[in-house]
Amino acid sequence: DQQVKQNSPSLSVQEGRISILNCDYTNSMFDYFLWYKKYPAEGPTFLISISSIKDKNEDGRFTVFLNKSAKHLSLHIVPSQPGDSAVYFCAANSYGGATNKLIFGTGTLLAVQP
Amino acid sequence: DAGITQSPRHKVTETGTPVTLRCHQTENHRYMYWYRQDPGHGLRLIHYSYGVKDTDKGEVSDGYSVSRSKTEDFLLTLESATSSQTSVYFCAISSTGNTEAFFGQGTRLTVV
Numbered sequence: 001d002q003q004v005k006q007n008s009p010s011l012s013v014q015e016g017r018i019s020i021l022n023c024d025y026t027n028s029m030f031d032y033f034l035w036y037k038k039y040p041a042e043g044p045t046f047l048i049s050i051s052s053i054k055d056k057n058e059d060g061r062f063t064v065f066l067n068k069s070a071k072h073l074s075l076h077i078v079p080s081q082p083g084d085s086a087v088y089f090c091a092a093n094s095y096g097g098a099t100n101k102l103i104f105g106t107g108t109l110l111a112v113q114p
Numbered sequence: 115d116a117g118i119t120q121s122p123r124h125k126v127t128e129t130g131t132p133v134t135l136r137c138h139q140t141e142n143h144r145y146m147y148w149y150r151q152d153p154g155h156g157l158r159l160i161h162y163s164y165g166v167k168d169t170d171k172g173e174v175s176d177g178y179s180v181s182r183s184k185t186e187d188f189l190l191t192l193e194s195a196t197s198s199q200t201s202v203y204f205c206a207i208s209s210t211g212n213t214e215a216f217f218g219q220g221t222r223l224t225v226v
């Protein structure tokens with residue numbers, strides 16, 4: 001049972017345009033969401049996060065939007081650059097308690113064409 | 115880079131043999147995680163730890179065990195390796211469990 005879903009395995013975008021990566025989740029207990037970027041042969045690196053008390057968070061070219069009623073989040077990259085080409089994972093967590101599991105989606109491969 | 119070291123980085127082993135992967139951190143973070151990455155499956159949580167001697171199962175824990183006797187070390191053991199456990203294994207650490215986690219460089223394990 002996939003609790004965090006990324007339904008687009010790949011996305012191709014022209015340099016300078018907007019990249020939009022989508023993520024859906026099923027567990028209503030999730031209240032903290034993250035995006036990671038992964039290059040080949042490297043570990044994932046943290047990109048940006050959002051708490052469920054917000055609906056938007058920006059960091060430079062990266063913006064994450066959260067729609068709690070739809071259980072949907074998206075990552076916008078504007079403008080896209082060739083160096084952004086990587087696999088992007090969304091992840092979700094729930095606050096509270098003694099244990100915290102960070103659950104990831106299946107990833108979306110972004111290719112930014114020069 | 116966060117102070118996370120995975121060892122070994124690459125390993126080839128035979129079916130049926132036990133294998134232990136090590137994750138060592140120098141950040142004194144409370145939470146440690148083991149994930150495996152496979153095509154089409156993304157990153158799947160195997161086991162995680164929320165303190166010394168405190169561990170719990172993740173999504174794909176069958177065939178794996180873990181131990182955490184010290185804050186800095188989290189060991190993943192494949193009790194009897196199978197070809198389906200051929201994968202790239204990542205360790206991650208987090209200070210609070212509900213903030214970002216930092217990942218190691220990964221261990222590529224091949225079971226032949």
